[in-house]
Amino acid sequence: MSASLFKYRDAFYKSQKLFNYLKLDSFPVDMFEIFQKAKHFPILVVSLKEYNRDHIPLKIKDAKCFYYPEKAYLIVYNEQKPDVRIRFSLAHELGHIILGHLNDKRTEIERGGLDDVTYYILEGAANTFAGNFLAPPILIHKKLSGNSFYAEEIASLFGLSSEAVQDYRYPDYIEWLTIRKDPCEMLILDRCYEHLFPNYCQRCGSLFYGSDVKYCPVCGSKNIAYCKGGADFMKTYPGVPTNENKKVLTCPCCGNEEFEAEGDYCPICGTFLFNHCVDTIKTDDGINHSQEACEQGKILPSNYRFCPYCGNETYFYQMGFLKNWDSSKTQDFEIVPDDAGLLF
Numbered sequence: 001m002s003a004s005l006f007k008y009r010d011a012f013y014k015s016q017k018l019f020n021y022l023k024l025d026s027f028p029v030d031m032f033e034i035f036q037k038a039k040h041f042p043i044l045v046v047s048l049k050e051y052n053r054d055h056i057p058l059k060i061k062d063a064k065c066f067y068y069p070e071k072a073y074l075i076v077y078n079e080q081k082p083d084v085r086i087r088f089s090l091a092h093e094l095g096h097i098i099l100g101h102l103n104d105k106r107t108e109i110e111r112g113g114l115d116d117v118t119y120y121i122l123e124g125a126a127n128t129f130a131g132n133f134l135a136p137p138i139l140i141h142k143k144l145s146g147n148s149f150y151a152e153e154i155a156s157l158f159g160l161s162s163e164a165v166q167d168y169r170y171p172d173y174i175e176w177l178t179i180r181k182d183p184c185e186m187l188i189l190d191r192c193y194e195h196l197f198p199n200y201c202q203r204c205g206s207l208f209y210g211s212d213v214k215y216c217p218v219c220g221s222k223n224i225a226y227c228k229g230g231a232d233f234m235k236t237y238p239g240v241p242t243n244e245n246k247k248v249l250t251c252p253c254c255g256n257e258e259f260e261a262e263g264d265y266c267p268i269c270g271t272f273l274f275n276h277c278v279d280t281i282k283t284d285d286g287i288n289h290s291q292e293a294c295e296q297g298k299i300l301p302s303n304y305r306f307c308p309y310c311g312n313e314t315y316f317y318q319m320g321f322l323k324n325w326d327s328s329k330t331q332d333f334e335i336v337p338d339d340a341g342l343l344f
């Protein structure tokens with residue numbers, strides 16, 4: 001099925017605006033999490049096996065979306081397909097929803113009264129939306145940084161098949177180079193830049209991100225390598241629950257939950273509410289780290305025990321809010337999303 005930025009430019013721009021609106025910053029995109037954020041018209045997602053258990057058996061190749069006016073959307077997906085195919089199929093159905101294709105009774109369940117030309121136009125637009133939503137071309141461009149286009153690397157980073165990248169993402173990217181850039185694309189790049197460079201530690205197995213990191217943020221080791229794929233086996237070490245701005249939800253020192261919106265310190269105990277690099281002297285394999293706080297001056301993720309740029313301890317680790325890496329169990333914390341409007 002076709003996809004083209006030239007033919008379906010509106011679908012492309014809407015995919016980038018939604019990606020930015022949802023403030024996505026990591027890959028592959030978690031489509032199930034996105035559907036959970038829909039409020040105005042909920043988007044319910046069930047597997048084909050689940051659907052057929054309670055309804056007249058349905059046969060679908062990849063996924064199908066039903067629209068119940070003024071109530072909800074229902075997406076049924078074939079769970080027997082590979083993860084990369086499921087991810088794209090769900091994004092494709094999201095494209096139909098965002099582009100308003102399902103608001104016509106002719107398109108609710110089957111092709112119905114649609115002629116072939118109209119049907120293929122709707123499918124092409126949904127494909128264009130889905131592919132560029134999962135892999136924004138401005139991120140592909142920054143990832144390449146003048147290097148050759150390697151479909152396998154792009155596919156691994158964004159959770160797509162190599163064939164889909166070669167056949168669709170590459171042609172779309174070539175077209176993207178010639179069109180006007182939307183302002184929201186720069187916002188996407190600024191927010192997602194670090195996540196274009198996944199790394200892993202060969203000592204503790206942690207996965208982290210950054211283009212110029214030198215130390216593992218979990219164990220402080222310099223034995224790190226670029227992660228080309230297969231991140232599923234990496235470990236996630238626990239941190240302090242935070243919001244999307246990396247500000248703690250609850251003071252890790254006194255447990256207070258009431259903070260000033262613009263405040264950086266706990267009003268009860270004075271604890272700084274963000275993790276960051278601090279002054280320290282640490283020795284790792286005979287190498288002395290700087291006494292002064294890192295010049296990067298960045299607010300760090302809440303599970304970082306060491307600064308990935310200079311190797312110094314972090315504030316949360318020094319304060320005892322984080323356990324030593326070899327005594328910590330893997331755990332994921334929920335990040336509180338922004339309020340959403342309309343569909344999201």
